[in-house]
Amino acid sequence: MATVIICILILLIAIFGIKSYCKKLSSGCCGASGGKSVKKNKVKDRDPSHYPVKQILYIDGMTCGNCVNRVENALNELEGVWATADLMEGKAVVRMKQDIPLEELKQAVKSAGYLVYKSVVEKNSQ
Structure with a gap:
């Protein structure tokens, strides 16, 4: 019984890891959705x-x-x-x-x- 529970936990962790990896592949590492890049805000005074x-x-x-x-x-x-x-x-x-x-x-x-x-x-x- 304990072996079955451990196998289920390992399977759930693997599924979560695969979903997370797929999300990163499709949306960038920091969550820019749809592959859109984060726009850089320019500073006016650059002296x-x-x-x-x-x-x-x-x-x-x-x-x-x-x-x-x-x-x-x-x-x-x-x-x-x-x-x-x-x-x-x-x-x-x-x-x-x-x-x-x-x-x-x-x-x-x-x-x-x-x-x-x-x-x-x-x-x-x-």
Whole structure:
């Protein structure tokens, strides 16, 4: 009897895994439905000299270009922020006009579905 229950559990886990994999194949890794890509929101002020504070956020979970756009969009929604994410390095460079608390930056990234696991602050840089 226990063997039957274990086999049923393994079968259910396998079915769930296959369904999840098929969904990722059809809609992208971060859920962009129908293969549509996430549109990148442009920052109007792209002059580095206007951003005296720079913080580098190391982010877990970015696996595609859509993930990068989601992270950048979430951070760029914050007032006075210009963020650029790098998929290969797993990080986002966040330029700020005024210092923004790390927790606020982490929350923005979390709202996009990702996790900040490390940060480095650079002041008065361009």
